Amino acid sequence: MNKRNSTTRGFKRTASVLDDQIRRAGESRGFAVSRVLTHWAEIAGAEIAEIARPVNIGYGRGGFGATLTVLTTGAQAPMLEMQKEKLRDRVNAAYGYNAISRVRITQTAPTGFAEGQAQFAAPKPAPKPEPAPEAVAAVHEAVTPVQNDDLRAALERLGRNVLIKSKR
Numbered sequence: 001m002n003k004r005n006s007t008t009r010g011f012k013r014t015a016s017v018l019d020d021q022i023r024r025a026g027e028s029r030g031f032a033v034s035r036v037l038t039h040w041a042e043i044a045g046a047e048i049a050e051i052a053r054p055v056n057i058g059y060g061r062g063g064f065g066a067t068l069t070v071l072t073t074g075a076q077a078p079m080l081e082m083q084k085e086k087l088r089d090r091v092n093a094a095y096g097y098n099a100i101s102r103v104r105i106t107q108t109a110p111t112g113f114a115e116g117q118a119q120f121a122a123p124k125p126a127p128k129p130e131p132a133p134e135a136v137a138a139v140h141e142a143v144t145p146v147q148n149d150d151l152r153a154a155l156e157r158l159g160r161n162v163l164i165k166s167k168r
């Protein structure tokens with residue numbers, strides 16, 4: 001009988017160590033399939049994941065369909081309300097059957113008490129437009145006669161900013 005040598009030397013993979021704890025924590029909140037928690041951005045989509053987080057899945061007395069409770073900020077709630085059916089369809093697709101019959105939205109401030117803390121992604125700033133190279137060259141040429149280096153650099157930055165503002 002050949003004994004196989006382990007390449008882990010007594011260590012376990014992190015996923016196998018935490019898998020049971022994640023499953024128990026998810027089940028205590030109603031998430032029988034923890035994939036909804038761990039892959040929320042993929043399931044809900046980038047737009048919804050930026051403004052909302054899953055909090056709980058509750059099952060009714062009759063057991064027909066569950067209610068997914070989603071946490072969002074007060075300002076985003078109306079936008080999320082319009083996308084409830086889309087969210088429900090996506091979560092049900094992740095489960096593989098119609099597990100969720102209703103989506104309930106709860107609102108909170110961006111930060112709050114321990115259980116109600118919601119950390120949502122801040123909107124990404126728009127990239128700054130660059131002025132045309134010809135315009136930059138014209139600004140550089142216009143400030144070249146200035147003797148003071150600091151003043152010349154400041155005037156060149158000012159010229160670029162004016163070009164960027166006018167481009168918008």
